[in-house]
Amino acid sequence: MARKMHGSSTETRTTLNRPGFRINRSAWLNLLMIVPAVLLVLGLFIYPLAYGLRLSLDPQTGGGILANYEHFFTDERERATIWNTVRLALPATLINLLVAIPLAYRMRRVVRGRRLITGLFVIPMTLGTVLIAQGMLSFFGPAGWFNKTLEFLRITDDPIRLIYNRTGVIISLTIAEFPVVFLILLGFASGIDPNLERAAQMLGASGWQRFRRIILPLMVPGIATAFALSFVMTFAVFPTAVMLGQPAGSTRVIAFAAWQAAYERFDYSAASAIAIIMASIEICVLAVVFGLRSRLYHGPASAGKG
């Protein structure tokens, strides 16, 4: 309420304070201020994208302007990279959400050691994917601690294979993306007015009902944001898929296909086409997620005087 009223009064004031002859001048000044940002976006994002798009429409190997795209979608091996990538990005993202939602809910209030725990959760972010992959290679390797411990405890005789396959890549992506997902959700969970839960409790709601009926719906915007971010980042997976997976088989991801086109076949045009396809898929996923999000509740997480 208050926020709305405040907003409208500010607008009124701005218009009142600016007689006609000044509007142009200040509008120009405002435009001038955003020039650096616009240049940056144009130079670092729009231009490369346009350049890549143009490059992809000018096939090195001949054919029509869409030859690269035709090739990608008709070649079984190339087309499969989309599904390969989805099968890595989706499980990693969903696992993270499933773990991070209850955790963020638990940590939403100031609990003892919250800083320490948050710090520990965030460490993977500082490591980078290559370091995580290296660590996992030794830890989960046939002579690594993981299998040694299992053997010692007589849980298994044969080493469990968690590297050089899809599972390994999913584990490393989960570790690498967890901090982002957790921090986003923690922010949303902490923003929920604690009185809402107390009110639900006074109205007879059990712990699960409070979570299911009050907390979860209010966290939906956060969940959507975390999903989108994590999915897009894992969809671009490259180093871990090569180091920990089977880059020739089940984890031949779309980014790897682009890399091969560019640096093994030196076909920049085909590589650009694959990059454009990758970007399009990501944009589609974002559109779907935020489209769904806008259909659900996405207002403030506390009513009362806003």
Add this chain to the structure above:
Amino acid sequence: MTTHIETDQRPTGSSGTRTSERPAPRIDTLRIRNLTKTFGGVTALQEFALDVRGGEFISLLGPSGCGKTTALNCLAGLLEPDSGDIEVDGDHIVRTPPERRRFGMVFQNYALFPHLTVERNIAFGLEMQRIPKAERDERVDQILNLVHLGEHREKYPAQLSGGQQQRIAIARAVVTEPRIMLMDEPLSNLDAKLRLEMRTEIRRLHHALGLTTIYVTHDQEEALSLSDRVVLMELGNIRQVGTPRDVYQEPASAYAASFLGCRNLLPVRVASLDGTSVTAESASGMSLTGSLRGELTPGDNAIAAIRPENINLLQQGNNAPNTTIGEVQAVEFLGQGTELSISCELGDNIIVRTNEDTWQYGDRLVLQLPGDRFFIFPAESEEG
């Protein structure tokens, strides 16, 4: 004597002869025994004990930090007391979780569920009770009519004004037919006009629905106007319990007096006692006669208290007892009467309320403190 509105609404028990259409309260008694709660060594609530009859409206009154909200949260079950007992009609509930106490609560910031419509907010408690949809709809309809917000049922809380939100919060709590209604400063976020409207509304609903209400406030006017009984608290302790009339006219201590409108407090020393009449000496050596409140012996330090509206202003040259000459330091026109700040032998800032609005800054006048309205309390020791 004027009639006291609250007496009409007080429950009269089984032998009641009232013909009020008020529904019977849902509980007979709420007994609170020696609730104590400490936070990290600081005692927020000490041996809080109170018996509440079904249908009563009780206010917990006191400044922030007096323990009133702690007491309410212990009643709600949102806080677990360190010791003590809560009993509703013989049912010991101090270990019962809040969701099974069947109490209603209204929060200071309303705490409406922002993602649910008005209708769904109100239906929430009924859904938790697994009440069939048809009955649920009917009860939501009824309560929406009762709070006059039927046309807003499809709206979200953020689309409503503060007063409307508070009405919904109350409706959401009362629709579940709670055994006891708990209200935590529900009016403090509203503007002055709305506060008065909602005060009447709360009293109306309390009466119409046969509620038993525990109401927390720091506003003495709210407490006096709403309650059947006022519980005055300080530093985690109950200082006085009584009807609004009693606590206002017969404050039990200097603290109670100061919190209930005795804005003039003077340190004095007892000179002599004669029955209930005390003669005391002010810091400046002036001799004053007042009514004894509490236990005092000659030589004791005491506090004299009088309300601004009980001080008389006389013509200059009057030599009656308990009079002193003062000079007007400030004049505040209040619509109904005027408040003067007067500097005199007793102090620099004696507040007097008068109906004459002819006084001006610098005027000299005579103050008279009538002995029967001039209370002399023992000075507060550091017992708290």
